[in-house]
Amino acid sequence: xxxxxLVSILHVVSVASAVxxxxxxxxxxxxxxxxRH
Amino acid sequence: MFDPLxxxxxxxxxxxxxxxxxxYLGGLLWIGLRxxxxxxxxxxxxxxxxxxxxxxxxATTAATMVGGGASIGYVGKCYSIGIAAAVITCAWHLQLIFxxxxxxxxxxxxxxVTVAQYVDRHYGEVARRIAVVSGAVFLVGALVxxxxxxxxxxxxxxxxxxxWAVLLGGAVVVLYSTVGGIRAVVKTDVLQFVxxxxxxxxxxxxxxxxxxxxxxLAAHPEVGPESFxxxxxxxxxxxVTLFGAFLLGEMMVPPYAVRCFIARDESxxxxxxxxxxxxxxxxxxxxxxxxxxxxxxxxxxxxxxQREYQELQASNRVTREKQLAEIEDPAxxxxxxxxxxSADRGQAGQLAFPVLMRTTFxxxxxxxxxxxxxxxxxxxxxxxxxxxxxxxxxxxxxxxxDPQADDRRLLQVARWTTVLAGVLSxxxxxxxxNIADIxxxxxxxxxxxxxLPFIVGAFCYRRHQAxxxxxxxxxxxxxxxxxxFALEAPLDISPGFFGAxxxxxxxxxxxxxxxxxxxxxxxxxxxxxxxxxxxx
Numbered sequence: 001x002x003x004x005x006l007v008s009i010l011h012v013v014s015v016a017s018a019v020x021x022x023x024x025x026x027x028x029x030x031x032x033x034x035x036r037h
Numbered sequence: 038m039f040d041p042l043x044x045x046x047x048x049x050x051x052x053x054x055x056x057x058x059x060x061y062l063g064g065l066l067w068i069g070l071r072x073x074x075x076x077x078x079x080x081x082x083x084x085x086x087x088x089x090x091x092x093x094x095x096a097t098t099a100a101t102m103v104g105g106g107a108s109i110g111y112v113g114k115c116y117s118i119g120i121a122a123a124v125i126t127c128a129w130h131l132q133l134i135f136x137x138x139x140x141x142x143x144x145x146x147x148x149x150v151t152v153a154q155y156v157d158r159h160y161g162e163v164a165r166r167i168a169v170v171s172g173a174v175f176l177v178g179a180l181v182x183x184x185x186x187x188x189x190x191x192x193x194x195x196x197x198x199x200x201w202a203v204l205l206g207g208a209v210v211v212l213y214s215t216v217g218g219i220r221a222v223v224k225t226d227v228l229q230f231v232x233x234x235x236x237x238x239x240x241x242x243x244x245x246x247x248x249x250x251x252x253x254l255a256a257h258p259e260v261g262p263e264s265f266x267x268x269x270x271x272x273x274x275x276x277v278t279l280f281g282a283f284l285l286g287e288m289m290v291p292p293y294a295v296r297c298f299i300a301r302d303e304s305x306x307x308x309x310x311x312x313x314x315x316x317x318x319x320x321x322x323x324x325x326x327x328x329x330x331x332x333x334x335x336x337x338x339x340x341x342x343q344r345e346y347q348e349l350q351a352s353n354r355v356t357r358e359k360q361l362a363e364i365e366d367p368a369x370x371x372x373x374x375x376x377x378x379s380a381d382r383g384q385a386g387q388l389a390f391p392v393l394m395r396t397t398f399x400x401x402x403x404x405x406x407x408x409x410x411x412x413x414x415x416x417x418x419x420x421x422x423x424x425x426x427x428x429x430x431x432x433x434x435x436x437x438x439d440p441q442a443d444d445r446r447l448l449q450v451a452r453w454t455t456v457l458a459g460v461l462s463x464x465x466x467x468x469x470x471n472i473a474d475i476x477x478x479x480x481x482x483x484x485x486x487x488x489l490p491f492i493v494g495a496f497c498y499r500r501h502q503a504x505x506x507x508x509x510x511x512x513x514x515x516x517x518x519x520x521x522f523a524l525e526a527p528l529d530i531s532p533g534f535f536g537a538x539x540x541x542x543x544x545x546x547x548x549x550x551x552x553x554x555x556x557x558x559x560x561x562x563x564x565x566x567x568x569x570x571x572x573x
Contacts, residue, residue: 002120002265007323008251011241014323018238021095021316022231028092 054195057404058411061232062209065415068228069213069221079447082218083150083427085299089223094309097226098296099317102129102287103233104183104417106476107321109190109410112393113386115329116342121269121276123326128283130318136293137311140495142303144294151424152294152487153432159494160503167510169432171486172291176425178479179290180458183418184466190414193391195407203466210415211459214422215452219299222419229412234320236409241324244331244397254327257334264330274528282531286480289491291428292420331397332389341392346385353381422462426454481521485513485536489544505547513540 076082089097107126114122149155152172157165184207191202213221248254255265263269268276287293293310300306332338357377364370394406430451435442442450489509493502517536 001262002267004251004255004265007120007255007265007326010323011245011251011327014320014327015238015242017316017319018234018324021320022234025092025096025227025231028090 051400053400054404054407057401057408058195061408061412062206064228065225066209066213068224069217072213072217072221072224075220076218076448079430079444079451081220082448082451083423083431084295085218085220085223087145087148087299088301089299089305089309090301091305091308091312093223093227094296094300094305095312095316096230097223097299098133098293098310098313100226100230100233100412100416101292101296101420102133102313102317103321103413104186106186108233108237108325108413109193109387109390111325112328112332112390113383113388115326116332116338116389117329117382117386118269118271119264119266119329120326121267121271122329123322124267125276125280125283126322126325127318128280129287130314130321132284132288133293133314133317134311135314136289136297137307137309137314140289140491141297141300141306141310143495144297145300145303145306149294149298151428151431152289152291153428155294155494156487156490159498160490160506164490164503164507164510165432167486167507168490169428171483171510171514172428172432173425175290175479175483176421176428177458177462179292179476180418180421180425180462181465181469182476182479183414183421184462185469186414187411187418188466190410193387200467203463206411206415207418207459207463207466210419210422211456211463214419214426214459215455218451219295219423219427222423223299225419226416229416232405232409232412233416236406237324237328238320240394240398240406241327241331244393245327247397248331248334254330254334257330259333259339260330264333274530278531278534281537282480282484282533285484285488285537286533288484288488290483291424292417295420295424295427328390328393332393335393335396337396338389338392342385342388345388346381349381349384350378353377422455422459425458426451429454429458481517481531481533481536482514484533485517485540486510488537489513489540493544501551502544502548504551505544508547508551509540509544512543513537516540 075086078086080086107129111122111126144155147155147158153165153168156168184203187206187210188199188203191197191206192199195202213225217224245251245254248257254260255262271279296310296313297306300309332342361370361373364373390410391407394403397403398406430447434450435447439446487510490506493506513536516539517532520530520535521532
């Protein structure tokens with residue numbers, strides 16, 4: 001049995017990792033665009 | 038055929054969903070066609086000029102990993118059996134981390150284009166031919182399964198007839214893959230990755246907030262504590278062998294190997310592929326479990342899934358009664374009945390995700406979520422198509438037909454292969470639409486033939502062991518076939534897992550009895566994983 005509190009923490013990590021990766025991709029895309037223009 | 042569809046267009050929600058999908062498909066085509074301007078050489082077409090930074094490698098690896106099965110399929114599985122389904126998917130992501138850390142830098146450093154070339158350098162021509170056949174079987178099977186998934190998912194989610202969805206979605210994938218090669222595939226993968234992560238991540242966060250966090254969702258009467266049981270109704274043997282089969286089944290399959298080849302350098306290959314595994318391990322299992330449990334807490338989803346389950350049982354009744362009548366042993370019959378029920382529940386559970394999206398979100402957002410699901414399927418299909426074209430061009434045409442062919446000729450071969458493979462796979466997908474069976478078959482046969490050569494090549498390569506490795510590449514798939522078809526996979530051990538184990542035993546025996554012993558070659562001594570030094 002996996003405790004609910006552990007799943008709760010893992011879900012926070014899951015959403016945070018999604019936000020971090022999307023922000024990182026946005027920043028890199030912005031830098032790439034700036035470098036080209 | 039489209040009358041019911043057109044009649045429903047008067048509903049605002051339906052119009053939103055179709056408009057979102059049309060915009061999304063248009064965006065993919067635009068990106069793919071623009072990529073054609075960057076294709077000047079065969080290297081541009083097959084390995085994107087080997088210039089991709091790590092974050093792009095990460096995005097394209099993750100988008101390829103998450104197909105229809107890992108998204109819509111495993112939300113349905115979590116809905117049906119709980120957290121155990123999410124736990125076994127961790128094996129896929131751990132496999133990516135292993136590949137990224139230990140194999141990706143070596144593969145990138147060797148300057149390869151196909152998986153068969155790696156096998157050729159280490160174990161010779163016979164092994165190369167086995168690798169070409171194994172790769173072709175895997176890619177053709179995966180391509181047909183993903184084409185079929187485009188039809189199934191679109192029909193399931195949007196109600197568009199599956200055949201038309203296969204033709205339309207397949208045409209978009211084939212068009213941008215043909216024109217833009219791996220460059221188009223990578224760029225569209227990045228868009229698909231963003232849509233997928235934003236869609237699934239946003240949906241899981243929103244639904245959890247709506248239900249008052251995990252404490253609120255876990256307290257829901259339809260969720261219950263048994264959903265958090267690590268093994269669910271599976272035996273421990275079943276769980277362990279399934280985990281093992283998932284771990285080995287996709288290891289170093291051509292679509293992941295290409296992600297190593299396209300990286301800017303060894304570091305980008307390691308960070309991109311391993312980073313994709315780490316990200317998916319943190320992100321996907323919990324997100325799919327959350328969506329599965331939120332589906333249980335929605336009465337409308339329960340009703341729709343139950344209705345689908347009853348329809349499936351009704352439609353399969355006659356065929357199954359005939360099959361059951363042929364089984365004399367009551368215990369065996371009861372087992373088969375339980376298998377039928379489990380299969381129907383699993384198939385009906387696939388409705389959970391799309392129905393959840395419709396019941397929870399405003400139409401425009403549901404449209405984005407639905408595009409995310411279709412993105413997951415298309416990003417896997419385009420990778421298989423691109424790898425198949427590369428393999429035919431590099432491993433067959435350049436080796437056996439015209440070794441002196443120039444770039445223009447090779448590009449023609451790759452493009453025509455892409456078109457033909459796309460069209461034929463779409464036709465096959467219209468005939469064989471059982472995605473799970475096709476995928477299970479190809480995963481069962483990939484690991485027993487191809488995983489061991491990579492692991493031996495990376496960690497303990499010795500030239501005199503080449504015969505032992507070739508013997509294992511032949512014996513592994515044969516053992517899988519016997520275990521699967523003749524013995525019908527007894528003891529709850531999956532055929533792929535058994536075949537991989539048998540291949541390892543044959544390899545160890547081969548090391549004892551075949552060839553002469555010699556000192557190990559230091560891996561990476563010549564930048565080619567030790568293989569080049571021994572061959573020179």
